[in-house]
Amino acid sequence: MKPNAIEQEFLKAYDQFADAIFRHCVFRISDREKAKDIAQVSFVRLWDYMAQGKEIDNMRAFLYRIANNLIIDEYRKKKEDSLDRMRDEEGFDIGFDARNDIETKDEHTRALRLLDALPDKYREALVMRHIDGLSVKDIAHLTKETENVISVRIHRAIEKLKTLSEESKHNEQHN
Amino acid sequence: MNNIIKQLKRGAKNTRLSSAEKGDMRSVLLQYVKSHPVDQTVFASRAIPSPYIFSKFRNKKTISAFVIGSLLVGSSVSFAAEGSVPGDILYPVKVGVNENVRRVVAVTPEAKAALDVALVERRLVEIEKLAALPDTPAELHELAAVNLGKYMHAAEERFETVENDNDGDEDTHIVTNLSAVLSVHEQILSDIQADFEKKNITVPRHDEDASERRDETTATSSVSTATTTSQEVKKESERHEDSPKKMKKEEHSFAPATTTATTTTTTVATTTASVAHSEHIKKALETVRESIKEIEVKNEEYKKKNKDEAISTSTVVVTHQETKTAEPKQKSEKKSSRSSKDTTTATSTPIVIPEKSHSDRNNAVIETHHDRTSATSTRKTEAPKEVETHSETNRTSTSTEERHRKEDSHSETQNTATTTSEHN
Numbered sequence: 001m002k003p004n005a006i007e008q009e010f011l012k013a014y015d016q017f018a019d020a021i022f023r024h025c026v027f028r029i030s031d032r033e034k035a036k037d038i039a040q041v042s043f044v045r046l047w048d049y050m051a052q053g054k055e056i057d058n059m060r061a062f063l064y065r066i067a068n069n070l071i072i073d074e075y076r077k078k079k080e081d082s083l084d085r086m087r088d089e090e091g092f093d094i095g096f097d098a099r100n101d102i103e104t105k106d107e108h109t110r111a112l113r114l115l116d117a118l119p120d121k122y123r124e125a126l127v128m129r130h131i132d133g134l135s136v137k138d139i140a141h142l143t144k145e146t147e148n149v150i151s152v153r154i155h156r157a158i159e160k161l162k163t164l165s166e167e168s169k170h171n172e173q174h175n
Numbered sequence: 176m177n178n179i180i181k182q183l184k185r186g187a188k189n190t191r192l193s194s195a196e197k198g199d200m201r202s203v204l205l206q207y208v209k210s211h212p213v214d215q216t217v218f219a220s221r222a223i224p225s226p227y228i229f230s231k232f233r234n235k236k237t238i239s240a241f242v243i244g245s246l247l248v249g250s251s252v253s254f255a256a257e258g259s260v261p262g263d264i265l266y267p268v269k270v271g272v273n274e275n276v277r278r279v280v281a282v283t284p285e286a287k288a289a290l291d292v293a294l295v296e297r298r299l300v301e302i303e304k305l306a307a308l309p310d311t312p313a314e315l316h317e318l319a320a321v322n323l324g325k326y327m328h329a330a331e332e333r334f335e336t337v338e339n340d341n342d343g344d345e346d347t348h349i350v351t352n353l354s355a356v357l358s359v360h361e362q363i364l365s366d367i368q369a370d371f372e373k374k375n376i377t378v379p380r381h382d383e384d385a386s387e388r389r390d391e392t393t394a395t396s397s398v399s400t401a402t403t404t405s406q407e408v409k410k411e412s413e414r415h416e417d418s419p420k421k422m423k424k425e426e427h428s429f430a431p432a433t434t435t436a437t438t439t440t441t442t443v444a445t446t447t448a449s450v451a452h453s454e455h456i457k458k459a460l461e462t463v464r465e466s467i468k469e470i471e472v473k474n475e476e477y478k479k480k481n482k483d484e485a486i487s488t489s490t491v492v493v494t495h496q497e498t499k500t501a502e503p504k505q506k507s508e509k510k511s512s513r514s515s516k517d518t519t520t521a522t523s524t525p526i527v528i529p530e531k532s533h534s535d536r537n538n539a540v541i542e543t544h545h546d547r548t549s550a551t552s553t554r555k556t557e558a559p560k561e562v563e564t565h566s567e568t569n570r571t572s573t574s575t576e577e578r579h580r581k582e583d584s585h586s587e588t589q590n591t592a593t594t595t596s597e598h599n
Binding site for chain 2: 003006007010011014015018019022023026027036039040043044047048050051052053107108110111112114115130131158161162165
């Protein structure tokens with residue numbers, strides 16, 4: 001492949017997957033600006049790989065894997081930071097664009113908060129399956145787990161969300 | 176519960192980069208792409224070839240195709256090379272590849288010796304083929320003659336090594352083989368030579384028109400060469416008086432050549448070339464004859480040696496048995512030794528015409544002399560028989576008859592020699 005063609009392919013991949021990767025990042029780390037950074041770095045990494053002349057079979061899966069690795073790095077970096085502190089003190093940018101629909105925004109914020117309370121491996125599986133719309137097979141391939149494990153994780157994530165939702169409702173009623 | 180997922184999905188639909196953000200990110204990435212261009216060295220040939228390149232099925236296919244193709248081509252080339260003569264493109268393949276392969280395959284000393292004999296025969300066949308070709312340069316003839324000498328030498332060396340290693344049975348077997356081959360080809364070569372001389376007679380008749388272009392000096396030179404050949408023949412006849420018929424035949428074939436050289440006029444090129452041609456054939460013939468002589472001498476030596484051994488063993492046996500039975504044995508031994516002596520005298524002749532088929536042979540020689548084309552076909556079939564009878568005569572040695580014959584032939588050759596000298 002000629003250098004020009006590689007550049008064209010890269011830009012095409014950006015136009016096609018930039019939003020999806022950004023969305024994935026938002027739902028994974030609950031920070032719009034950080035999600036933007038991670039999305040950008042993901043594409044930089046993609047270019048580094050492509051510039052070496054290596055070929056990529058599945059661009060989408062490849063991008064998700066890069067993003068996933070970067071998100072894991074991000075988690076490790078701020079392990080000491082508690083999620084609560086992050087949410088309360090630093091503010092919580094949910095990356096929601098529909099600013100006019102306040103009710104939807106509220107519901108969405110609540111859902112995202114629940115998501116935030118999930119353990120990361122459940123969250124990863126849930127986001128990939130229901131937000132990114134990846135198949136169980138693709139997720140298994142990306143995370144290097146078996147399809148069975150991913151299916152179980154998705155199921156447990158939903159179960160967990162359910163209990164968390166009930167708990168939060170119960171708490172609101174008490175308050 | 177489904178609500179939460181629905182809410183998340185709905186939220187996800189609305190979660191996207193604004194067009195400004197997307198544009199910014201794109202420009203940043205483009206800048207990055209420009210500052211980090213594609214590694215051009217990647218597109219150059221890879222420095223280290225992959226060690227797994229052979230494991231790919233496609234390559235296996237090509238390799239197997241290559242192997243099969245090379246086998247086919249190689250086998251067909253070596254097969255085609257079998258019939259080549261010096262000067263051919265495939266001749267080096269014949270000598271360098273085919274014969275070396277045969278050499279490698281021949282493991283036992285007997286097989287090696289047999290191979291050497293076979294190779295000598297091949298060289299002889301080459302000389303014959305070259306002689307049959309009309310326009311062969313002199314270098315090729317020389318090359319063929321040199322090759323013959325080389326292989327003959329190798330065969331003789333092999334012969335000696337085998338002799339040193341083993342007892343005489345195998346040696347005699349090899350020697351008889353070699354002498355058989357040599358005598359057969361000696362016959363063929365001499366026929367070719369005679370053929371050639373015949374042609375020399377016919378050629379000038381066709382080239383009557385060319386006689387106008389004759390150069391006196393070259394003509395005389397050709398005459399001189401022709402006379403030298405006749406002189407050589409004379410010498411040879413004196414040397415090998417025991418083979419009257421053959422020499423007579425050669426005399427016949429040479430004598431007209433001298434007459435044609437002197438009487439009829441020929442173009443310079445054809446005469447000189449043909450004379451050179453015949454010279455080469457004659458050379459080869461001489462080498463063959465010499466080696467026949469040597470080999471027959473050796474053959475006799477081995478026979479003697481064997482007999483001596485046999486005597487020594489028999490005497491040991493005899494001491495334990497009655498003396499009456501020993502006496503005839505010793506007589507027979509003496510007889511055989513005497514016969515061997517006779518044959519040693521006979522071996523001084525390069526061509527020994529067997530006694531039994533004497534009259535037949537004469538007829539055959541006359542026949543070949545008159546009708547060459549039919550004789551060449553019959554010659555090959557006759558030749559082994561001759562050899563067999565020849566070896567028989569060695570053993571039986573009807574010496575008195577042979578002596579008579581020798582005397583006759585001696586006088587005959589002398590007569591012919593004188594006639595030729597008169598002719599000159």
